[in-house]
Amino acid sequence: MSGKTGEERPAATPQPPAEAGLPAAAGGRPKAPVRRQSSRRRFLRSAFLVGGVLGLAMLGYVPVAGARRTRLRPPGALEENDFLSSCIKCGQCVQVCPVAAIRLDDIDSGFGIGVPLIDARAQACDFSCDAVQCILACPTGSLTYRKPASLATRPGMPLARAPLLKAKEKDAEPTLNLAERMGIARLARPDSCLAVLGKGFRGQARGADFRGRLRYVERDRWRPVAVRDHPYERDLCNLCVTECPIGDAITMQVRVAADGSRQHRPQVLEQCVGCGVCEMICPVDPAAIVIAARQPWAI
């Protein structure tokens, strides 16, 4: 719009600048033709303003329509379109997350600006709140335990049964109140997976300067600690299996080959909710196992 500055400038010259702040109706002095011209210019300017602002606002559709990036949304998120339309972009889910896994998207995702997402590699949702407090905090129902019947659910998104939280195994109510997955883990790079290669792992899973946190049940049931403060020592790497917060979500498959050698391979099961802990904890870079955000379970 600033490109029109030059041609519009003469329109304002008949008026002394001191009056610039006053409404046109108060001027009253310019002669009729001048006035007509200036009001026509004002109309054109206004039309450009309306067109320009609305055009810019609709640019937000581009990243959405392209859907080039599938974001991992917090637990209990509605289907993507419903999620974008219902999210009021307040960030209350961000504020209650004990591991700060949720952050808000930026203007480059168009209508998705201000909408929460989880970058699992940097900080996964480890359910250290137990009750999934982001869902409780959401004021518009974008995150919800149970979708209203009128809203769409894709097949393969609901879980067969409520996920069992390993940290609550001994509790009377050991399950999460969440019946839908956020996505599904996939062994995307089996060639780099330490277990597949038959290798062990020693040391800090993600290096000394990794800021991600995880709740280690054997240390403290409630408080997550920095992953770098919890070094590992494994003869065969199985971090994705042992650190998964959900029961029956991932196992280590063992296959005995013809020559008697044993082959190991992490296998994702139907109970995987897609929280991303396996992706965060995977010691190889890039991670061998990743979350396919918002993807349903498919055998």
Add this chain to the structure above:
Amino acid sequence: MSASERLRVMFGAAPLKPERITPEAQQVHRLKRMSKADFAALKQHARDHQLVNHKWRNRRWAVLILVNLLFTFSFWLDIQMLEGSLTASRFVGFHLIDLNSALQVMLAHRHVIVNLFIGTATVFVLWVALGGRSFCSWVCPYHLVAEWFEWLHLRLVAKRLVSDHEFHRGARSIFWLTFALLAVLSGYTVFETISPTGILSRALIYGPSLALGWVLLLLLFEVLYSRRAWCRYVCPIGLTYGMVGAISPLRVEYRLEHCFHEGDCRKVCMVPHVLDVVIKGRAADLKTPIGPDCTRCGLCVDVCPSGALVFDIKGLDRLL
């Protein structure tokens, strides 16, 4: 100005001259028709005794900054007083939801849960009591930043480096309708994508983002091209709260007898059309409430040398 006339002006119509002026007001108008020399002397007297004060501006800035800091510190320091951001929040556990954001979500999503309804109703009641568009000047962070940049714009205008370009105020009503329609038709909260209020509020609480570049562009546009353009001609939040303002008892009141018609109030005002009544000969009555588009910022109250503009609560004088 009748209530319907004030609404008409809010939606973008040019203010009309009153058809009927009360005898009391006519009397005052008549008395003010003095000789030029007398009037100049009176005006000079008022000028000499003018108290340049920033009472309401300072209070307003303090409130605005405190409210936004309360949001920020609630999260940073984890004091959990005011969680969330300006679009939706919880004040010590009680839901508050911005009316325009709620409207966008309701139109786009077409599903209203209890918390959304409670929060919207609370904010509605709050701003009916506190004065409708007061949200703009007492809470909105973009308003404050734009107010600071406005100073720069006015300096450049005074030096004739730039000139102010006005738009038709009806544009804001068109924006309001179009954004509402877009929410219904597209199913997305389109306005929130470019709302500097939401962007700034989130940036203050959750840290800077690329979106601040858009806010900076808006400010540049206002400095170089059109004074306070976003708040005056675009922002549908302002119009939403303006509608609430139409039923708020708190407002600024104009007192004809005290006025010297110098027009300083209209120079500082972000929405000067609401002050049309201060033009000499315009007031239809001795006391006129300023229209619902007024943000109750108090700049006119501060600048008026003769106390012709004051904060007022509708019906309070009858109660006292």
